[in-house]
Amino acid sequence: MTELLLQTVVNAVYAASYMSLIAVGLVLIFGVMGVINFAHGELYMAGAYTVVALYSQMNVPFLAAVAAGLIFVGALGILMEYAFFRPLRDNPLGGLIASIGFLLILQTTAVLGFGVRMAHIKPPTQAKIELMEGVVLTHQRLFVIVAAIALLSALYVFLRKTKFGWAMRACAQDKEAAALQGISLNQITRIAMFIGAGLAGVAGALTAPLVSPTPYMGHSVIVTAFIIIIVGGIGQLEGAVVAAILYAFVHTFVTTFFDGVVADIVGLVLMLVVLVIKPTGLFGAKERA
Amino acid sequence: MLLEIRDIHVHYSGVAALKGVSMQVPEDGIVTIIGANGAGKSTTLRAVSGLTSISSGEIWFAGERIDTLTADKVVARGIAQVPEGRRIFPDLTVEENLRTGAFLRSDKSDIEHDLEKIFNRFPRLRERRRQWAKTLSGGEQQMVAIGRALMARPRLLLLDEPSMGLAPVVIQEIARIIREIVREGVPVVLVEQNAELALGLANYAYVLETGSVSLDGAADNLHENEHVKRAYLGV
Ligand SMILES: Nc1ncnc2c1ncn2[C@@H]1O[C@H](COP(=O)(O)OP(=O)(O)OP(=O)(O)O)[C@@H](O)[C@H]1O
Ligand SMILES: [Mg+2]
Numbered sequence: 001m002t003e004l005l006l007q008t009v010v011n012a013v014y015a016a017s018y019m020s021l022i023a024v025g026l027v028l029i030f031g032v033m034g035v036i037n038f039a040h041g042e043l044y045m046a047g048a049y050t051v052v053a054l055y056s057q058m059n060v061p062f063l064a065a066v067a068a069g070l071i072f073v074g075a076l077g078i079l080m081e082y083a084f085f086r087p088l089r090d091n092p093l094g095g096l097i098a099s100i101g102f103l104l105i106l107q108t109t110a111v112l113g114f115g116v117r118m119a120h121i122k123p124p125t126q127a128k129i130e131l132m133e134g135v136v137l138t139h140q141r142l143f144v145i146v147a148a149i150a151l152l153s154a155l156y157v158f159l160r161k162t163k164f165g166w167a168m169r170a171c172a173q174d175k176e177a178a179a180l181q182g183i184s185l186n187q188i189t190r191i192a193m194f195i196g197a198g199l200a201g202v203a204g205a206l207t208a209p210l211v212s213p214t215p216y217m218g219h220s221v222i223v224t225a226f227i228i229i230i231v232g233g234i235g236q237l238e239g240a241v242v243a244a245i246l247y248a249f250v251h252t253f254v255t256t257f258f259d260g261v262v263a264d265i266v267g268l269v270l271m272l273v274v275l276v277i278k279p280t281g282l283f284g285a286k287e288r289a
Numbered sequence: 290m291l292l293e294i295r296d297i298h299v300h301y302s303g304v305a306a307l308k309g310v311s312m313q314v315p316e317d318g319i320v321t322i323i324g325a326n327g328a329g330k331s332t333t334l335r336a337v338s339g340l341t342s343i344s345s346g347e348i349w350f351a352g353e354r355i356d357t358l359t360a361d362k363v364v365a366r367g368i369a370q371v372p373e374g375r376r377i378f379p380d381l382t383v384e385e386n387l388r389t390g391a392f393l394r395s396d397k398s399d400i401e402h403d404l405e406k407i408f409n410r411f412p413r414l415r416e417r418r419r420q421w422a423k424t425l426s427g428g429e430q431q432m433v434a435i436g437r438a439l440m441a442r443p444r445l446l447l448l449d450e451p452s453m454g455l456a457p458v459v460i461q462e463i464a465r466i467i468r469e470i471v472r473e474g475v476p477v478v479l480v481e482q483n484a485e486l487a488l489g490l491a492n493y494a495y496v497l498e499t500g501s502v503s504l505d506g507a508a509d510n511l512h513e514n515e516h517v518k519r520a521y522l523g524v
Contacts, residue, residue, distance in 0.1 A: 181389050
């Protein structure tokens with residue numbers, strides 16, 4: 001029983017890691033751009049398929065493929081900013097609709113390029129650590145956990161200690177006042193889109209060998225990400241991380257001890273409970289325009 | 290002239306807010322713009338800063354036409370603005386707010402020096418440097434807003450109603466700071482509803498009425514003007 005409990009904790013930590021990457025990216029984009037990026041799940045999918053293409057098909061080393069996933073999907077983010085969000089800057093609904101359009105483009109491209117079937121990827125390593133009798137952590141999963149902690153820490157340092165980080169938070173809080181400090185909105189939104197999309201891409205790339213990518217894998221991920229950012233408080237980066245951890249633990253435990261469908265329902269109930277008790281989310285401020 | 294506004298018009302969805310405004314701001318001293326609510330004072334400053342686009346006319350700064358530039362480029366030319374309502378970043382710390390003002394600068398040691406100077410000028414901000422800006426009092430927030438603008442090392446400072454919502458003692462403190470800034474060589478354009486304060490501080494004044502300059506002249510003269518007395522000084 002103890003083994004099962006501990007193993008479930010390990011699994012939850014792994015789930016929390018990649019979910020945080022996805023949710024934080026989504027929150028960052030929402031904070032700076034003011035649009036909810038419906039294509040975020042497909043950015044995750046694009047990251048996974050970067051690994052399918054480079055690592056599985058072209059034998060590029062796994063780490064290099066992951067780095068390529070980050071850069072490629074980050075570039076997709078810049079493309080989205082340039083093509084949709086910038087022309088639609090004063091029109092958040094338009095941005096949202098455009099992101100749904102982009103979602104379909106990405107999905108179709110993946111189907112055309114790789115087919116609808118699951119892509120099976122040979123894990124780059126089969127090694128595992130036996131934490132104790134009956135509790136294992138594969139290197140592949142450990143790698144996701146370490147990468148998530150490293151990337152999120154780097155993001156935190158960027159936002160709190162660098163002038164572009166301050167500028168990005170300033171833009172999220174008051175765009176005009178930010179412009180009055182000489183901050184170029186175009187430049188900051190470009191960086192925010194690169195980071196936000198890149199985090200989704202790297203999450204997809206890192207987990208690709210563990211999940212068997214399909215062109216439709218973004219769906220379930222975006223629903224989860226929405227629950228997480230609502231629980232954490234929309235626009236709150238720390239909230240997204242805490243909510244991702246909370247959600248991952250609840251979901252993993254319920255999946256293990258009941259089943260996946262019950263877990264999905266419990267996840268939604270969790271969101272409803274938070275909304276009833278604190279409508280702005282766990283970390284949400286009081287009403288702010 | 291450092292800043293020249295030449296016959297600018299501004300429309301908000303078809304409705305005229307400025308109908309041919311011209312102003313001149315010299316290299317030193319304080320120019321004030323007074324006027325009632327909705328006269329177009331903020332719109333004038335917003336047009337200079339590139340936040341609101343003008344439909345005709347020209348704005349020149351230090352020999353360069355700036356009315357087609359975006360707001361960040363105007364800052365790069367040397368114009369800083371403390372906007373109406375302060376608009377500090379609530380979820381940045383006091384220090385982060387101030388440092389954001391230096392966004393375009395790369396002279397690291399000079400930035401530290403200026404930050405120190407601002408903390409000397411506003412000791413209360415030094416004590417609160419790690420506090421979220423939203424937790425400050427109104428007067429302290431105005432100091433953050435002014436300090437943030439000074440961190441840009443501007444060649445011209447635009448202040449939009451710095452006295453708004455502040456207690457009389459705090460207003461006196463702000464007035465003292467404005468004088469100091471000017472003495473240190475940064476000219477100021479001061480928009481105020483508090484005409485007594487503004488005319489007391491300024492060298493030259495413009496009176497805006499429904500989008501046009503109705504009067505202008507030396508601040509002392511306008512202070513004695515019958516119309517100004519009746520309409521803006523409440524005597
Ligand atoms: N964003 C906007 N959209 C539409 N109309 C606007 C906008 N901003 C200002 N106006 C209008 O333009 C006119 C001038 O406004 P402005 O804010 O420049 O006045 P002000 O002199 O600064 O007034 P106050 O002393 O109240 O700040 C007003 O009639 C105002 O209603
Ligand atoms: Mg105003």
